[in-house]
Amino acid sequence: MNTATLQAQDSAGLSAGTPLLLEIKDLYVHFDVYGGTLKVLDGVNFTVRSGEKVGLVGETGCGKTTTMKAILRILPMPPARIPGGEIYFKGQDILKMGEADLRRVRSEGISMIFQDPTAALNPVFTIGQQLEAVVKYSLEGKKLSRREIRERAIIPLREVALPDPERMLDSYPIQLSGGMRQRVCIAMALVASRELLIADEPGTSLDVTIQDQILRLLHRLVEEKNVSVILITHTLGVVRETTDRVYVMYAGNMVEAADTRELFARPMHPYTRGLMDAVPRLTGGGIAGGIRGRIPDYLDPPPGCRFHPRCDHAMDICRQEKPPFYRLSDNHEVACFLYRDGG
Amino acid sequence: MTTDILTVTNLKKYFVIGHSGILKRKPITVKAVDGVSFTVKEGETFGLVGESGSGKSTVAYTTIGMYRPTAGNISFRGQNLFEGNRTRPLALKKEIQIVFQDPGSSLNPRRNIRQILELPLRIHRPGDNRLEEIVRLLEMVELPPDYMHKYPQMLGGGEKQMVAIARALATEPSFIILDEPTSALDVSIQAKIINLLIRLQDEFHLSYLFITHDLSLMRNVASRVAIMYLGKICEVAEAAEFFRNPYHPYTQMLLSAIPVVSEEEEKLKPKKIISTGEIPSPVNIPSGCSFHLRCPKKMDICSEVDPVMVEVEEGHTVRCHLYGQP
Ligand SMILES: Nc1ncnc2c1ncn2[C@@H]1O[C@H](COP(=O)(O)OP(=O)(O)OP(=O)(O)O)[C@@H](O)[C@H]1O
Ligand SMILES: Nc1ncnc2c1ncn2[C@@H]1O[C@H](COP(=O)(O)OP(=O)(O)OP(=O)(O)O)[C@@H](O)[C@H]1O
Ligand code: SF4
Ligand SMILES: [Mg+2]
Ligand SMILES: [Mg+2]
Numbered sequence: 001m002n003t004a005t006l007q008a009q010d011s012a013g014l015s016a017g018t019p020l021l022l023e024i025k026d027l028y029v030h031f032d033v034y035g036g037t038l039k040v041l042d043g044v045n046f047t048v049r050s051g052e053k054v055g056l057v058g059e060t061g062c063g064k065t066t067t068m069k070a071i072l073r074i075l076p077m078p079p080a081r082i083p084g085g086e087i088y089f090k091g092q093d094i095l096k097m098g099e100a101d102l103r104r105v106r107s108e109g110i111s112m113i114f115q116d117p118t119a120a121l122n123p124v125f126t127i128g129q130q131l132e133a134v135v136k137y138s139l140e141g142k143k144l145s146r147r148e149i150r151e152r153a154i155i156p157l158r159e160v161a162l163p164d165p166e167r168m169l170d171s172y173p174i175q176l177s178g179g180m181r182q183r184v185c186i187a188m189a190l191v192a193s194r195e196l197l198i199a200d201e202p203g204t205s206l207d208v209t210i211q212d213q214i215l216r217l218l219h220r221l222v223e224e225k226n227v228s229v230i231l232i233t234h235t236l237g238v239v240r241e242t243t244d245r246v247y248v249m250y251a252g253n254m255v256e257a258a259d260t261r262e263l264f265a266r267p268m269h270p271y272t273r274g275l276m277d278a279v280p281r282l283t284g285g286g287i288a289g290g291i292r293g294r295i296p297d298y299l300d301p302p303p304g305c306r307f308h309p310r311c312d313h314a315m316d317i318c319r320q321e322k323p324p325f326y327r328l329s330d331n332h333e334v335a336c337f338l339y340r341d342g343g
Numbered sequence: 344m345t346t347d348i349l350t351v352t353n354l355k356k357y358f359v360i361g362h363s364g365i366l367k368r369k370p371i372t373v374k375a376v377d378g379v380s381f382t383v384k385e386g387e388t389f390g391l392v393g394e395s396g397s398g399k400s401t402v403a404y405t406t407i408g409m410y411r412p413t414a415g416n417i418s419f420r421g422q423n424l425f426e427g428n429r430t431r432p433l434a435l436k437k438e439i440q441i442v443f444q445d446p447g448s449s450l451n452p453r454r455n456i457r458q459i460l461e462l463p464l465r466i467h468r469p470g471d472n473r474l475e476e477i478v479r480l481l482e483m484v485e486l487p488p489d490y491m492h493k494y495p496q497m498l499g500g501g502e503k504q505m506v507a508i509a510r511a512l513a514t515e516p517s518f519i520i521l522d523e524p525t526s527a528l529d530v531s532i533q534a535k536i537i538n539l540l541i542r543l544q545d546e547f548h549l550s551y552l553f554i555t556h557d558l559s560l561m562r563n564v565a566s567r568v569a570i571m572y573l574g575k576i577c578e579v580a581e582a583a584e585f586f587r588n589p590y591h592p593y594t595q596m597l598l599s600a601i602p603v604v605s606e607e608e609e610k611l612k613p614k615k616i617i618s619t620g621e622i623p624s625p626v627n628i629p630s631g632c633s634f635h636l637r638c639p640k641k642m643d644i645c646s647e648v649d650p651v652m653v654e655v656e657e658g659h660t661v662r663c664h665l666y667g668q669p
Contacts, residue, residue: 059529060500163396163624167360175360177396212600234529237559237602264604278534280559282586282601282608287563290534295499 020088021196021228022048022071027085029066029252031298032078038298040066042252042306044085045325048196053222053229055239055260057275058249061295064232067249068198072112073102089196112198113189121173127184128153128169134191156187161213186214190221197221200232215242236279240264245331248272251296251306257325258332268334270311305337313338348518348550349383349406354415356401360626373625375401377574378415380652383518388544388551390561390582392597393571396625399554400444402571403520406552407441419518437467440511441520444554445527446503450495456481456506457491463513480509484539501532505539512543520552525560537564558601559608562586567658570594573633574625576652580659589613590661592638632664640665 029041040063048054056064069075071087073094087094089105097105122130131153144152150169157165160183173181189197199218215238221227231243239246239260246263248256248271256269267273274291293310296302305323308314317337326339356376363369376398383389393399404410406417408424408431417424419435443449450459460477468476478488484505495503504524511519521540525533541564543549555561561568562582569579570593578591589595599613616639623629629636635645644664652662653669 059531164626167624167626171360177400180396183395211602234533235557235602236530236604240604241602275530276604278530279604280533280537280557280563281605282559282562282603282611284562284583284586287534287537287560289538290531 019050020047021050021052021090022046023086023088024067024071025086025088027067027070027087028083029063029070029075030081030083032081036299039301040252040298041070041085042301043322044249044252044254046247046254048228048230050195050228051222051226052245053218053231053243055243055246056230056232056249057234057236057239057246059275059291059295060234062249063252064249065200068112068200068230068232071198072106072110073097109194110196110198111189111194112200113186114200121181121184123173125172126169127157127171127173127176131157131169131184131188131191134188153191156190157184159190159217160184160187162187183214190217194227196228196230198230198232201234211238218242236264236276248275251301252298253306253322253335254325255307255336256334258334262329262332266332268328268332268339269336270313270338271307274310305335345384345386347382348385348420349552350418351382351402351406352380352416352418354379354402354405354417355413356398356405356410357413371626374574374628375625376405377625377628379571379574379576380415381569381576381579383550383552384566386544386548386550387566388553388564390565390568391552391554391571392556392558392561392568394556397571398574398625399571400522403441403522403552403554406520407439408436433467437514438516439518439520440514440516441522442504442507442511442524444523446500446507447495447527449507450503450510452495455492455494459495459506460491460510460513463510467514476513480513483512483543484509485535499532501528501536504528504532504536508536508539508543512547515547516549517547518550518552520554522554523556524553526555526557533560540564558586558597559603570597573623573628575633575662577634577662578660584656584659586611588656588659590655590659590666591663592616592640592665593634596637596639632662 024044024046027041027044031038031040044067046067058064066075070082071094082095085095089109092101094102094105128150132149135149135152153169154165157168162168162180162183168176168184176184218229219242222229231239233239243260246258246260247254248269250271256263256272267276271291277288278290280287291310296306296309302309304320305318308318311318315337323335323337325333325335327333328339328342354376355378358373358375359370360373361371363371379402381389391399391402401410405412411425419439422435424431424435457477460480461473464471464473464476477491481488481490486502486505495506498506525536528536544551553565565582567579568582568585569576570591572593578594586598589598595613596616599616601612603609603612623633623636631646631648632650635641638645642664650662650664650668652660653666654660655666
């Protein structure tokens with residue numbers, strides 16, 4: 001299916017005209033566990049246009065990785081279950097795809113940098129063995145000599161600014177520092193460049209100059225190869241400096257979506273504001289206390305707005321009804337009853 | 344007057360990672376830490392910043408005694424930590440504790456929280472009532488007492504880190520190394536943990552060696568900061584001074600790359616210095632100043648002579664040829 005025929009027409013109508021690459025509609029994900037059902041994703045809506053860099057932020061456990069795994073259909077089923085929703089990739093619903101189409105999406109359409117580099121790397125193989133396997137896989141049958149494969153495997157290691165890539169190839173994961181392991185994972189995702197790159201916490205344990213270098217690399221991918229990127233990170237500053245649009249997620253719901261500049265200049269949702277306040281500032285002045293309370297128990301999530309038990313502005317309606325997205329402007333939506341009469 | 348609690352002098356830690364040459368006899372050495380000196384004062388938070396692989400954790404692990412130094416020395420309240428070949432006496436082990444970078448893998452998944460906290464109590468404080476003490480430790484890190492029956496995998500990342508902090512507190516230490524205690528956590532939990540650590544520091548008069556790569560966080564927690572690059576320290580200064588007046592080109596590069604969330608902070612940053620060039624490896628450290636390959640202000644002498652530390656202002660030292668080498 002041709003992407004160009006798919007015009008953006010999501011609810012926000014943000015910068016309409018650019019083709020939609022990914023569109024998640026009203027997605028629910030539940031986990032059946034001992035003691036009941038974890039109702040984690042609770043009607044997620046999310047879109048990515050081609051060539052767009054989208055940020056996704058929110059506290060630990062709010063469902064970011066779960067959403068991404070649903071896209072790749074790599075959630076463990078059981079315990080996971082998808083009671084409702086659609087995930088369109090280039091116009092085709094991933095949730096309804098057969099094995100062959102799905103394999104094509106995973107090998108050509110979408111690649112993902114996983115959050116936990118230790119889990120993503122196999123401890124008993126060297127970095128070289130693992131990277132060469134990815135190179136071979138991406139060749140799709142083309143034959144290369146061992147040396148050529150090794151040479152190809154080194155290129156991405158250089159691109160992610162790893163010191164002597166030769167040593168890296170012959171090292172086992174345990175011999176590398178945390179940040180080096182992470183860059184190896186990023187290198188692996190880069191070997192096969194796709195249409196959509198999902199980066200789940202890339203570079204969290206890197207220093208800012210290298211983080212900067214990797215983010216510029218992502219940027220270049222977008223520019224040169226028109227790759228779209230979903231960037232998940234707890235470092236809000238990175239989101240501000242590298243993405244075009246941001247989604248804020250809380251307890252399985254998208255609670256705010258806006259153009260990046262707009263979101264950082266005018267955060268509206270009480271949850272978004274709480275997150276922003278917790279960020280340590282270069283201007284000094286100590287560290288705020290963080291948002292009071294914690295993420296709800298998904299066995300029995302609060303009714304209405306899932307944030308209401310932690311919210312300083314909660315009203316009666318918040319305890320009963322789930323807030324819909326209110327549009328504040330062309331590029332800013334927020335799911336909170338404080339804005340039901342507009343901004 | 345403040346006294347020094349930890350003094351690190353010309354510390355070196357090399358790892359042999361293999362052999363090269365036809366007969367495989369020439370050792371290949373990683374110089375993870377290569378001549379590091381600094382002191383931590385009683386009751387302060389000393390920050391150690393540096394890029395991935397610069398040797399921060401290796402400094403930490405050597406300080407708690409997981410590694411023996413290849414050369415150099417660490418002393419704690421004047422006492423050499425590596426005297427002779429003996430293992431470290433219990434009384435010293437009790438004083439220095441660590442909270443690891445990764446909260447997930449530092450707690451044994453087969454032990455519940457009670458057993459995890461019991462272990463250091465049994466070793467270091469045999470006389471005390473353990474159950475009472477476990478409840479008190481959980482209280483200190485703001486976790487309810489019934490958490491003692493939980494297993495690590497039932498806890499969130501932030502809660503695991505709270506348990507790790509409680510475990511470090513169990514021996515009643517005076518010095519705690521915090522190796523990126525919040526880098527795997529979200530900003531809201533980070534804020535809670537940092538506030539907790541600051542409260543505990545006041546309450547028990549603790550000294551911290553705080554390792555992080557988050558300079559904005561460092562700005563808000565550390566009293567003094569040292570920057571590490573490729574196994575060496577390149578600049579040490581008081582935190583506020585450090586951000587106001589960075590001298591070393593690497594420090595300037597770091598500060599200019601900090602991702603920030605507001606325009607006000609943007610104004611504080613030096614003009615962006617793009618980081619280029621290959622990152623050298625600790626196996627093959629460049630001659631002269633090890634930063635010269637990436638340095639925008641490099642001079643001829645930089646590739647030949649390794650600069651020494653000089654004090655440019657009181658309490659502010661830099662290792663760079665731009666600043667009056669002796
Ligand atoms: N396989 C599973 N079985 C049961 N529950 C699960 C499973 N995978 C995820 N969950 C639950 O789903 C919720 C959301 O988890 P998820 O990993 O998506 O969060 P996240 O936003 O990515 O958090 P983080 O920032 O820590 O990565 C959590 O409460 C988690 O316990
Ligand atoms: N046990 C070991 N054997 C061999 N090399 C090691 C060992 N431990 C560390 N190294 C090497 O020493 C260097 C410093 O590693 P270290 O873990 O101290 O860095 P770090 O500054 O803590 O990095 P990060 O920010 O990524 O945690 C790296 O090049 C690493 O590969
Ligand atoms: S909808 Fe109500 S409870 Fe939810 S964030 Fe807005 S004010 Fe707070
Ligand atoms: Mg995640
Ligand atoms: Mg480390």
